[in-house]
Amino acid sequence: MEAEDFSNDRQKYVLQKEMIQPYFDKWLRDPELTHTDEVEAGKVLINSDYTRIPETCYKTLFDPNQTVILSRSAKNHLFGIPVETLKKYEETNELISDQLVRNAQSLFRNKHDHPVFSNEYFQQTFLKRIPLIVKTISTVCNFFEHLNISAIVVGTTEDMVSRVLAIVGSMRGIKSICLQHGILMGEEAFLPVFTDQVAVYGEYEKKWYLDRGLFPERIAEIGHPKYDEIFTHIRGKGTPFYRRFNLDPAKYTLLVITGPNIDPVKFTELIKNILDHSEYQLIIKPHPWEIGKGKCEIYLDLEKKYQGIKVFTSRENYLYELISHVDGVAATLSTVVLESILFDKPVFIYNFIESNREYDYFAQLGELVQSDPKQLTEIIGNYYKSDEYKKMYDEIRINYLADSYNGGSSGEKLIQLINRLNV
Known part of the structure; x- marks a missing residue:
C-alpha cells in the first residue's frame, strides 16, 4: 500500500480519521444484529490471552463462583477460578465455509479495479482464513449455549477469538470490555472497537479514540490492572x-x-x-x-x-x-x-x-x-x-x-465497570 503505484484512484477509498469507528459501527452495532433486551444474570468470562490480569487481582477481586477463565491450559482451575477451553466446543461447519469461500471468490471477480480487493495476496489470505473464521464463530456460539455468561473481558480484539467473543456476545446481549494491551502504536491494532467498552491507560488514549469517532460513553477510564502490582511491589535488597x-x-x-x-x-x-x-x-x-x-x-x-x-x-x-x-x-x-x-x-x-x-x-x-x-x-x-x-x-x-489512570486501583475499577454493565 506504500508503493507509489498502489492506486491512482486511492483517494475515493480513504476514510477521514473521525469516521473510522462509525464506518465499522454500521455493521457492528446494527440493531438487527445486536441483542438489546436484558440478559439473565450470569458469570463473568475472562479470556486469559492478552488480558495480563495479575494473579493477585484474580485472587482478591474476582468471585470464583461468578467467574470463568477461558484458557488454553489443561488445568481445571487457575488462581482458584474455574477454567473453560474452546476446544471441547469446537465445530467446523465445512459446508458453510465452502459456500462462503465461493461467495467471496465471486465478489472478488467483480472487484478487478479495487486497490485492495483485487490484490492476489489479499484474496488468497482472506480465502484461507474463512474456514477458521467460521469455525471460531460456530465454536463460540456453541460455547455460549452451554454457559450462562453476562459479561466478557478481553485483552485485545486484534486476535480472532476475542473479536468473535465480542461480536457473538453482542448478538446475545452480553456486554464486553477490552483492556488496553499496550501503548497505541497504530490504528490496525486497536481499531475498530468491537466491545461495548474499551479501557484506556490515560487522557492520551481517550482523546485518540474520540478523534477516531468512538463515542465517549464507550471509553472506560480505568488504567490497567497489570500495573497495580507496581504500587505493592516489594523492593528487594x-x-x-x-x-x-x-x-x-x-x-x-x-x-x-x-x-x-x-x-x-x-x-x-x-x-x-x-x-x-x-x-x-x-x-x-x-x-x-x-x-x-x-x-x-x-x-x-x-x-x-x-x-x-x-x-x-x-x-x-x-x-x-x-x-x-x-x-x-x-x-x-x-x-x-x-x-x-x-x-x-x-x-x-x-x-x-x-x-x-x-x-x-x-x-x-x-x-x-x-x-x-x-x-x-x-x-x-x-x-x-x-x-x-x-x-x-x-x-x-x-x-x-x-494524565494517567493507573494509580494502583485499576483492578477495583474493572470490577466496578463490570458491575455497572451487569446492572
Whole structure:
C-alpha cells in the first residue's frame, strides 16, 4: 500500500480519521444484529490471552463462583477460578465455509479495479482464513449455549477469538470490555472497537479514540490492572541483584529495553556512547518477540565486546525486579516506559524504530525522547550530574502521570465497570 503505484484512484477509498469507528459501527452495532433486551444474570468470562490480569487481582477481586477463565491450559482451575477451553466446543461447519469461500471468490471477480480487493495476496489470505473464521464463530456460539455468561473481558480484539467473543456476545446481549494491551502504536491494532467498552491507560488514549469517532460513553477510564502490582511491589535488597548479574554496585546501572525493527546502527552507537563513560553499566533486555525468534545477535555481540553489558534473555517474569533495582531505564517506545515512570525511575527514550509512520505517544516527555544517540547520551549524563536536571525530570514525570489512570486501583475499577454493565 506504500508503493507509489498502489492506486491512482486511492483517494475515493480513504476514510477521514473521525469516521473510522462509525464506518465499522454500521455493521457492528446494527440493531438487527445486536441483542438489546436484558440478559439473565450470569458469570463473568475472562479470556486469559492478552488480558495480563495479575494473579493477585484474580485472587482478591474476582468471585470464583461468578467467574470463568477461558484458557488454553489443561488445568481445571487457575488462581482458584474455574477454567473453560474452546476446544471441547469446537465445530467446523465445512459446508458453510465452502459456500462462503465461493461467495467471496465471486465478489472478488467483480472487484478487478479495487486497490485492495483485487490484490492476489489479499484474496488468497482472506480465502484461507474463512474456514477458521467460521469455525471460531460456530465454536463460540456453541460455547455460549452451554454457559450462562453476562459479561466478557478481553485483552485485545486484534486476535480472532476475542473479536468473535465480542461480536457473538453482542448478538446475545452480553456486554464486553477490552483492556488496553499496550501503548497505541497504530490504528490496525486497536481499531475498530468491537466491545461495548474499551479501557484506556490515560487522557492520551481517550482523546485518540474520540478523534477516531468512538463515542465517549464507550471509553472506560480505568488504567490497567497489570500495573497495580507496581504500587505493592516489594523492593528487594541490592546485593543479591548485583551478584546475580555480576555488576558493580558503585556504578549507575541502566536497564536497556529493546524492540523489533530498531535501527541497529543507531542502537549500537547509543550503547557505545553510554559505555564511553566508565560510571555506567547496562542490562540489556531484548523484547520477548526477539527472544522467541532468536533475533538477539546484536545484543549478544555487544555483551562479548563490552565488559559493562549483561544481556537478560530469560523468559521468567523478572521485569519489575529489574526496574526496581536499576538506576534508570533506556527504552524504545514501549509500555516499559510507563511502568518505569510508575516505579519512579528516570526514563530515557530512544526513538530508533524503522517505521512507515511517526509515533507521538510519549511526546509529552519532551526532550527525554530522542532519535539522535549522541543527544540522548548527553541527556543521560545531565540527569546523573545535575540536581537541577533531576528536578526538571520530576516535573515532567508528575505532569505525565497527571494524565494517567493507573494509580494502583485499576483492578477495583474493572470490577466496578463490570458491575455497572451487569446492572
